[in-house]
Amino acid sequence: AQSVTQLDSQVPVFEEAPVELRCNYSSSVSVYLFWYVQYPNQGLQLLLKYLSGSTLVKGINGFEAEFNKSQTSFHLRKPSVHISDTAEYFCAVSAGSARQLTFGSGTQLTVLP
Amino acid sequence: NAGVTQTPKFQVLKTGQSMTLQCAQDMNHEYMSWYRQDPGMGLRLIHYSVGAGITDQGEVPNGYNVSRSTTEDFPLRLLSAAPSQTSVYFCASSPTGGDNSPLHFGNGTRLTVT
Numbered sequence: 720a721q722s723v724t725q726l727d728s729q730v731p732v733f734e735e736a737p738v739e740l741r742c743n744y745s746s747s748v749s750v751y752l753f754w755y756v757q758y759p760n761q762g763l764q765l766l767l768k769y770l771s772g773s774t775l776v777k778g779i780n781g782f783e784a785e786f787n788k789s790q791t792s793f794h795l796r797k798p799s800v801h802i803s804d805t806a807e808y809f810c811a812v813s814a815g816s817a818r819q820l821t822f823g824s825g826t827q828l829t830v831l832p
Numbered sequence: 833n834a835g836v837t838q839t840p841k842f843q844v845l846k847t848g849q850s851m852t853l854q855c856a857q858d859m860n861h862e863y864m865s866w867y868r869q870d871p872g873m874g875l876r877l878i879h880y881s882v883g884a885g886i887t888d889q890g891e892v893p894n895g896y897n898v899s900r901s902t903t904e905d906f907p908l909r910l911l912s913a914a915p916s917q918t919s920v921y922f923c924a925s926s927p928t929g930g931d932n933s934p935l936h937f938g939n940g941t942r943l944t945v946t
Contacts, residue, residue: 728872753934762836762922762937763875770932809874817863817929818882818890822874 721746723812723823731829732800740795740826742810752793753811753820754784763809769793780804805830834858838923838938845913845945853908853941855923861936863929864906865890866898868919869940875922881906882929913945 726741755763767778865880877890881900924935
């Protein structure tokens with residue numbers, strides 16, 4: 720069994736400030752890790768994914784995440800946020816295939832002017 | 833390219849009524865799935881399909897039926913709606929369902945059961 724914990728349900732941050740959204744997972748097997756973003760009244764879009772290789776993964780819109788196996792974490796970061804980054808962000812883990820994808824409860828990022 | 837299309841966008845049902853949520857994709861994806869999204873709980877898998885004629889249950893299948901007669905369509909049926917089924921429903925697809933292919937989501941159906 721696997722699980723995902725997003726430690727913050729709400730993260731307010733001022734425009735142009737850096738942000739980190741935290742994600743921890745647990746699994747008894749090797750996993751693949753994902754971050755999805757959901758803009759208001761839309762479906763989820765893939766932001767970035769870690770399958771193997773370099774532990775630092777770059778995604779769309781200037782976001783990046785680092786896979787830390789020893790701490791079982793996959794935190795999402797952006798050095799300078801924009802108003803348009805306001806959205807809900809979901810961390811997800813898969814041990815084998817799409818049907819085994821487990822989502823976290825989500826973090827609402829609100830960028831303030 | 834429409835991607836994944838869900839209809840309707842909003843629906844209100846009374847307890848005991850039935851309805852079908854429609855999902856269609858035009859990307860020739862083999863894998864399709866239905867999720868429900870509830871506050872503070874993320875997305876939970878209801879049913880999925882790895883190809884036409886093949887469906888299986890996800891984490892929360894009770895109260896829902898699905899079928900997959902074509903590659904393009906994957907409708908979700910509520911036979912007797914209950915207030916506990918009030919949620920936002922998302923259909924998602926991917927080329928194969930393997931880990932290298934991301935899920936493509938529709939824009940959701942917001943269902944209220946009174």
